[in-house]
Amino acid sequence: MLKPRYSIFSLARNAMNYHKDWERAWRSPSPKAEYDAVIVGAGGHGLATAYYLAKNHKMTNIAVVEKGWLGGGNTGRNTTIIRSNYLQDPSIAIYELARTLYEGLSQELNYNVMFSPRGVLMLCQTQHELRAFQRTAHANRLAGLDCRMITPAEVKEIVPIINDDPNCRYPILGAYYQPRGGTGRHDAVAWGYARGADDMGVDIIQNCEVTGIQRDGNQVMGLETSRGVIKTKKVGVVTAGNVSTVMDMAGVRMPIESLCLQALVSEPIKPVIDCVVMANTVHGYMSQSDKGELVIGGGTDPYNNYSQRGSFASLEHTITALIETFPIISRLRMLRHWGGIVDMTGDRSPIIGKTPVDGLYVNCGWGTGGFKAIPGSGWVFADTLANDRPHKIAEAFSMERFTEGRFIDESVAAAVAH
Amino acid sequence: MLLVTCPVCHASGDETDFHFGGQAHVARPATSNPEGISDEQQREYLFTRINPKGLHFERVRCDRGCGKWFHAARDTMTMEFKAFYGITELPPDHVIKQAKGAWAEYFTMRMKKQK
Numbered sequence: 201m202l203k204p205r206y207s208i209f210s211l212a213r214n215a216m217n218y219h220k221d222w223e224r225a226w227r228s229p230s231p232k233a234e235y236d237a238v239i240v241g242a243g244g245h246g247l248a249t250a251y252y253l254a255k256n257h258k259m260t261n262i263a264v265v266e267k268g269w270l271g272g273g274n275t276g277r278n279t280t281i282i283r284s285n286y287l288q289d290p291s292i293a294i295y296e297l298a299r300t301l302y303e304g305l306s307q308e309l310n311y312n313v314m315f316s317p318r319g320v321l322m323l324c325q326t327q328h329e330l331r332a333f334q335r336t337a338h339a340n341r342l343a344g345l346d347c348r349m350i351t352p353a354e355v356k357e358i359v360p361i362i363n364d365d366p367n368c369r370y371p372i373l374g375a376y377y378q379p380r381g382g383t384g385r386h387d388a389v390a391w392g393y394a395r396g397a398d399d400m401g402v403d404i405i406q407n408c409e410v411t412g413i414q415r416d417g418n419q420v421m422g423l424e425t426s427r428g429v430i431k432t433k434k435v436g437v438v439t440a441g442n443v444s445t446v447m448d449m450a451g452v453r454m455p456i457e458s459l460c461l462q463a464l465v466s467e468p469i470k471p472v473i474d475c476v477v478m479a480n481t482v483h484g485y486m487s488q489s490d491k492g493e494l495v496i497g498g499g500t501d502p503y504n505n506y507s508q509r510g511s512f513a514s515l516e517h518t519i520t521a522l523i524e525t526f527p528i529i530s531r532l533r534m535l536r537h538w539g540g541i542v543d544m545t546g547d548r549s550p551i552i553g554k555t556p557v558d559g560l561y562v563n564c565g566w567g568t569g570g571f572k573a574i575p576g577s578g579w580v581f582a583d584t585l586a587n588d589r590p591h592k593i594a595e596a597f598s599m600e601r602f603t604e605g606r607f608i609d610e611s612v613a614a615a616v617a618h
Numbered sequence: 619m620l621l622v623t624c625p626v627c628h629a630s631g632d633e634t635d636f637h638f639g640g641q642a643h644v645a646r647p648a649t650s651n652p653e654g655i656s657d658e659q660q661r662e663y664l665f666t667r668i669n670p671k672g673l674h675f676e677r678v679r680c681d682r683g684c685g686k687w688f689h690a691a692r693d694t695m696t697m698e699f700k701a702f703y704g705i706t707e708l709p710p711d712h713v714i715k716q717a718k719g720a721w722a723e724y725f726t727m728r729m730k731k732q733k
């Protein structure tokens with residue numbers, strides 16, 4: 201059932217034929233009556249979980265059910281920053297696993313995910329921020345990450361368009377630099393994992409909304425969906441901003457709030473910035489896509505929201521900050537803007553693992569920063585599901601940490617934690 | 619842009635004139651019984667949140683007006699406000715009736731206590 205591989209030759213062959221003969225990247229199957237496991241939510245995390253369940257754990261009688269279209273949630277709405285220089289050891293472990301997997305992902309999936317390790321630079325614009333990042337730098341050093349603090353002069357050299365006026369409101373005092381961080385193509389990550397999982401026999405069922413979780417005592421027995429009942433004894437809920445509503449169906453209340461996070465892109469211009477710059481103090485960050493659009497984002501809106509539409513006040517705040525940081529963008533027109541519903545935890549770290557209900561697993565809480573984690577998260581969550589115990593790296597991220605007071609606090613480390 | 623009316627000073631303004639303070643009606647268990655609080659109760663208080671798609675109840679501060687905290691009932695899907703009410707008050711009856719899930723349970727419990 202192996203699909204023909206994508207290559208320069210297949211590209212040339214199809215070009216000769218006006219690209220009319222490309223095979224479908226994945227099937228569109230109807231749900232079977234029963235599966236060994238079902239993943240709810242075909243975002244990057246759900247699809248990567250399915251891929252590694254099939255690949256690493258040989259579980260191929262599984263399905264991913266998605267209420268809309270695959271990759272249509274936050275995975276298709278994010279600004280694609282990839283880095284691993286978090287403060288806490290458990291975070292470093294999972295984000296660095298993910299970043300490492302990203303390096304070989306295009307080859308692994310035979311799908312160009314356009315991983316571009318162009319460098320991520322986090323500005324220090326107050327003495328406090330400078331010290332906080334120095335602390336992170338030391339923590340990352342101990343963990344063996346390739347990152348370093350750089351001086352204002354180096355920042356200017358890497359990002360010539362940056363405002364280096366020492367007398368501005370938030371002057372640049374330095375930056376924390378991860379040269380191996382960067383960006384990727386968000387849709388391609390979802391599509392690549394979907395194609396790979398489908399190839400191994402995983403059913404990806406779109407337009408299939410989960411409306412209920414069936415139980416017998418404390419054991420999961422199946423899912424009620426808009427396309428009928430699907431029997432299964434293992435369910436992995438990976439629904440980001442909708443995680444509280446889905447977990448409610450099993451009677452599990454989550455330590456999560458759903459907020460809107462927005463992003464926008466400018467009209468395309470010639471290359472002006474070849475790395476990612478994050479300005480956490482003023483709440484804005486920017487990179488440039490291969491098409492030339494400036495990709496811009498900031499902080500979340502301040503209130504709960506499920507509508508995938510944000511407020512102009514937050515956008516204005518982000519834009520104001522970035523015009524101060526990059527004066528040349530002040531006259532650019534903005535092309536598109538959109539919002540995604542992000543799942544925020546109290547310590548700004550994800551929740552991965554088992555739940556009080558047998559056979560029910562959850563992977564959520566990635567909030568504003570989970571794109572970078574997709575390969576690592578799928579890897580450890582698949583292992584957790586297959587073996588019914590947390591993967592070593594997932595252990596620290598269990599839901600119990602909120603009862604035990606054992607937080608993985610990343611909220612102080614990055615005000616805009618993408 | 620949300621338009622908000624403060625039930626205390628009756629000033630109206632857009633959302634940037636107000637500060638949003640998260641879920642309403644969260645009682646701190648340790649206030650009445652500091653020694654008897656379990657880890658689970660403390661978790662519920664600090665982290666577990668009612669996070670509905672639909673009618674929600676939240677705390678808002680009249681930042682650039684009278685400075686008081688108050689409550690709002692808002693739909694998280696349509697963004698429509700259903701009521702603004704005082705910080706010590708419960709929502710109007712007709713709004714309570716629309717509450718679902720965890721919020722419906724909460725208000726039923728509060729009503730029982732009042733009786």
Ligand SMILES: Cc1cc2nc3c(=O)[nH]c(=O)nc-3n(C[C@H](O)[C@H](O)[C@H](O)COP(=O)(O)OP(=O)(O)OC[C@H]3O[C@@H](n4cnc5c(N)ncnc54)[C@H](O)[C@@H]3O)c2cc1C
Binds near residue numbers: 267268270282539
């Ligand atoms: C504007 C924005 C910018 C961001 N920038 C970055 C960044 O630069 N770097 C970074 O690392 N992260 C970033 N993020 C965060 C990142 O996008 C998310 O953490 C990540 O994509 C989450 O992936 P997911 O697979 O968990 O969720 P999603 O991709 O949202 O997938 C969840 C899926 O579940 C489906 N679903 C929901 N309810 C149901 C149901 N009842 N039944 C069936 N299916 C259901 C949804 O339709 C959705 O497709 C950003 C997010 C946003 C919104």
Ligand SMILES: [Zn+2]
Binds near residue numbers: 625626628683684686
């Ligand atoms: Zn007021």
